[in-house]
Amino acid sequence: xxxxxxxxxxxxxxxxxxxxxxxxxxxxxxxxxxxxxxxxxxxxxxxxxxxxxxxxxxxxxxxxxxxxxxxxxxxxxxxxxxxxxxxxxxxxxxxxxxxxxxxxxxxxxxxxxxxxxxxxxxxxxxxxxxxxxxxxxxxxxxxxxxxxxxxxxxxxxxxxxxxxxxxxxxxxxxxxxxxxxxxxxxxxxxxxxxxxxxxxxxxxxxxxxxxxxxxxxxxxxxxxxxxxxxxxxxxxxxxxxxxxxxxxxxxxxxxxxxxxxxxxxxxxxxxxxxxxxxxxxxxxxxxxxxxxxxxxxxxxxxxxxxxxxx
Numbered sequence: 257x258x259x260x261x262x263x264x265x266x267x268x269x270x271x272x273x274x275x276x277x278x279x280x281x282x283x284x285x286x287x288x289x290x291x292x293x294x295x296x297x298x299x300x301x302x303x304x305x306x307x308x309x310x311x312x313x314x315x316x317x318x319x320x321x322x323x324x325x326x327x328x329x330x331x332x333x334x335x336x337x338x339x340x341x342x343x344x345x346x347x348x349x350x351x352x353x354x355x356x357x358x359x360x361x362x363x364x365x366x367x368x369x370x371x372x373x374x375x376x377x378x379x380x381x382x383x384x385x386x387x388x389x390x391x392x393x394x395x396x397x398x399x400x401x402x403x404x405x406x407x408x409x410x411x412x413x414x415x416x417x418x419x420x421x422x423x424x425x426x427x428x429x430x431x432x433x434x435x436x437x438x439x440x441x442x443x444x445x446x447x448x449x450x451x452x453x454x455x456x457x458x459x460x461x462x463x464x465x466x467x468x469x470x471x472x473x474x475x476x477x478x479x480x481x482x483x484x485x486x487x488x489x490x491x492x493x494x495x496x497x498x499x500x501x502x503x504x505x506x507x508x509x510x511x512x513x514x515x516x517x518x519x520x521x522x523x524x525x526x527x528x529x530x531x532x533x534x535x536x537x538x539x540x541x542x543x544x545x546x547x548x549x550x551x552x553x554x555x556x557x558x559x560x561x562x563x564x565x566x
Contacts (some may be wrong), residue, residue, distance in 0.1 A: 257281045258460075259316045260347060261303060262323030264291045266418050267361065267449050271320055272296055272423040274453035285312050285323070303342035304545040309349045318357035319455060321346050321399075324392070324509060326394040331512065332387045339391035343398050351402060358404045359460050361452070363394050364412035364445070364470060365389030365534050367526035372472045373443065375534035378410070386477045386522050396468075405476070407459035408468040410443040411452045413526060415553055417560030419449065425563040429485050434494040437503045437528030440479035444526070447473045448548035458542040478527055481499040484550055488558040500528045 260274055262268040263284030275282045276295055283297040291298060299312035303323050313319075323346075325338035343360075350358060367376050384390040399406050415422055427436045455471035463469075471500035486493040498506075503524045510517035538544035548556070 260320045261285045270449040270453040272554045313353045322361040335387040335391040343395040363392040364410045366393040377534045407463040416448040436501045469538040473548040515538035
C-alpha cells in the first residue's frame with residue numbers, strides 16, 4: 257500500500273492517477289473530509305498535526321510525500337510549518353511505523369534563478385531565493401537525516417490543467433495583458449504535472465540507492481510559450497515589453513506595500529531570466545521520457561481553462 261500526502265492537491269491528484277494506472281494500491285492523506293477518489297482509500301490527516309497521522313500510516317509500504325504549502329509569496333512561518341516541520345512529522349511517523357521508502361516532491365527552486373544558459377544538473381549550487389524554495393531545500397535536508405531509502409524529485413515551473421500558474425497566464429492572455437520581462441528570448445524549463453507524477457513513480461520503481469532527480473518536459477523561450485498560448489487561445493500575440501530592472505523594482509515595492517502582491521521578484525526572475533534544468537540523470541537512471549512538449553502542454557492548458565467557463 258502506498259500513501260500519498262497532499263493527495264487532494266494539484267499534483268497530488270496526478271500522482272494518484274499515475275499510481276492507479278500502474279496497478280498500485282493507494283491511500284490518500286488529505287485534510288478534506290469531503291474528498292473522494294475512485295479506487296483510493298481515504299485517510300483524513302494533517303502533516304502539521306502528528307497525532308492525526310497514526311492510522312493513516314498503518315500498513316504502508318512507501319510514502320509519496322507531496323503535501324506542501326506552495327506559493328511564491330507568504331509568511332515565512334507558514335512555509336516552515338508545513339514544508340519543514342510537516343515533513344519532519346511525516347519522517348517521524350514513518351520511522352515509528354517502520355516505513356523505509358519515501359519519494360519526496362521537492363522543487364527546482366532550490367537552485368534559485370542563476371540566469372545562465374548552461375544546463376543545471378542536480379549538483380548545481382543551491383541558492384533558493386524565497387521562503388518556499390528555502391523551505392523545500394530544508395525539507396530535503398530534513399529527510400536526509402533519517403536512514404530512509406529516499407528519492408527526491410525536483411520539478412521546475414509546472415504548467416498544465418489545474419495549475420494556478422496556468423490560470424494566471426491564460427487569464428492575462430485573454431485580456432491582452434501578457435507582458436514580456438525583457439526581450440522574451442530567455443529560456444526556461446517547464447514540466448507538465450503528468451510528467452512529474454510519472455517521474456515520481458519511476459523513481460519509486462527504479463531508484464535502488466536513493467538519489468535526486470530533476471524532472472522536465474521541455475525547454476523553450478518565453479516568447480515561444482507566450483505565442484503558442486496566444487495561438488491556442490485565438491488572441492493577438494503579445495507585443496508589450498517591460499525592462500527587467502523596472503519589473504524587478506515594481507515587484508520589490510509590490511511585496512513591501514501589498515498584502516497580496518500582483519507581481520513578485522520570484523515571478524520576475526522566473527519569466528525574465530534563463531534557467532535550463534537538465535533531466536539527463538532521470539533519463540539515464542530511471543528511463544524517464546517526457547510525454548508532453550510545448551504544443552501538447554499549451555493545448556491541455558487552454559482546454560482546461562475554457563472548461564472552467566462552461
